[in-house]
Amino acid sequence: MRKISKEQQFEAVKGWWNSEQVNKWDKQYDDWDPHTVRSLNRRLEKILIFVDELKFANGSKVLELGYGAGQTALKMGQRGLEVHGIDLSNNLCAIANERCRNECPDGKFFLKTGDIESKFDYKDNTFDLVIVSGVFHYLYNHDYCTSEINRVLKSGGHLIIGQRTSYSLNISTFRTFFRSCIYFIFREKYELFPSYKSILCDSKLGYFFDRYRDTKFFNSNFMLKGHDHWKYKLKKNLYSNGRLKSLCKRNGIDPIKLTGAYYAISENPKYYNLNLMIDDFIDKLTKIFLFRFFYRLSRITVLLAIKK
Ligand SMILES: C[S@@+](CC[C@H](N)C(=O)[O-])C[C@H]1O[C@@H](n2cnc3c(N)ncnc32)[C@H](O)[C@@H]1O
Numbered sequence: 001m002r003k004i005s006k007e008q009q010f011e012a013v014k015g016w017w018n019s020e021q022v023n024k025w026d027k028q029y030d031d032w033d034p035h036t037v038r039s040l041n042r043r044l045e046k047i048l049i050f051v052d053e054l055k056f057a058n059g060s061k062v063l064e065l066g067y068g069a070g071q072t073a074l075k076m077g078q079r080g081l082e083v084h085g086i087d088l089s090n091n092l093c094a095i096a097n098e099r100c101r102n103e104c105p106d107g108k109f110f111l112k113t114g115d116i117e118s119k120f121d122y123k124d125n126t127f128d129l130v131i132v133s134g135v136f137h138y139l140y141n142h143d144y145c146t147s148e149i150n151r152v153l154k155s156g157g158h159l160i161i162g163q164r165t166s167y168s169l170n171i172s173t174f175r176t177f178f179r180s181c182i183y184f185i186f187r188e189k190y191e192l193f194p195s196y197k198s199i200l201c202d203s204k205l206g207y208f209f210d211r212y213r214d215t216k217f218f219n220s221n222f223m224l225k226g227h228d229h230w231k232y233k234l235k236k237n238l239y240s241n242g243r244l245k246s247l248c249k250r251n252g253i254d255p256i257k258l259t260g261a262y263y264a265i266s267e268n269p270k271y272y273n274l275n276l277m278i279d280d281f282i283d284k285l286t287k288i289f290l291f292r293f294f295y296r297l298s299r300i301t302v303l304l305a306i307k308k
Contacts, residue, residue: 182199
């Protein structure tokens with residue numbers, strides 16, 4: 001398995017989220033390919049269902065970690081919540097503040113830049129709700145962040161996590177299927193690229209194959225198909241529902257319920273419309289008690305937890 005230090009990981013994540021390329025995040029919820037638009041909106045939709053069920057009083061305080069371009073923060077402000085946020089990206093901080101100011105001029109937004117793996121700049125027991133959506137996989141030490149969430153949450157306060165998970169329906173190619181099998185068999189902790197090189201060298205199979213990493217064959221087009229050299233500079237945490245739940249539990253926050261968001265078989269544009277049909281079908285199915293367990297096949301898990 002590739003070794004990477006906390007500093008290297010942080011620099012790679014910070015570099016990416018401060019590059020011009022991420023400004024597109026501004027549009028990804030409404031003006032992107034149907035697959036991305038559906039997955040982000042499904043995640044947001046499921047988060048909002050949990051938020052609305054909790055029936056917060058006007059002015060309740062919510063903290064969003066890694067708020068990106070502010071789409072979720074805006075929805076919180078529109079519900080009368082006082083919204084605080086920390087994000088690593090200067091570009092997205094500017095975009096998020098502008099979005100919230102323009103679309104909810106009466107809202108209370110305090111979105112700033114910072115690192116959520118450092119001590120948060122808030123007092124103990126401050127927030128009624130913390131939201132972390134699509135962020136945990138970038139962290140080097142997600143336990144530290146979760147313990148900080150516990151510290152700033154009020155007793156009885158809630159945490160909502162939206163996080164992509166490892167055991168989804170992704171069966172688009174033999175490589176992705178093989179990767180899912182490796183995740184399942186070896187309980188991998190980090191995401192693998194769907195290239196044979198990554199699957200063989202970066203998983204637990206690396207015990208046998210890592211010594212061939214620099215050979216000509218392991219760097220051939222066949223072995224590198226699906227590899228992403230830029231993203232390869234960082235390691236992304238891989239989550240199963242069980243791993244998300246135990247992350248919360250060991251940091252003093254009790255999971256209450258989980259739901260799935262977005263069922264899709266492939267990122268291949270050829271299958272976008274099929275994905276949307278499958279998503280609609282399985283999402284409806286999970287609402288029937290007997291078929292609820294299908295939520296485990298979703299790409300994204302949305303978890304609601306409470307600080308006792
Ligand atoms: C995939 S985006 C998700 C954005 C938003 N939560 C959403 O659901 O649209 C990940 C966000 O996490 C932020 N992020 C990643 N690592 C971070 C860190 N260590 N501290 C603060 N923010 C971080 C990035 O800057 C980026 O805005």
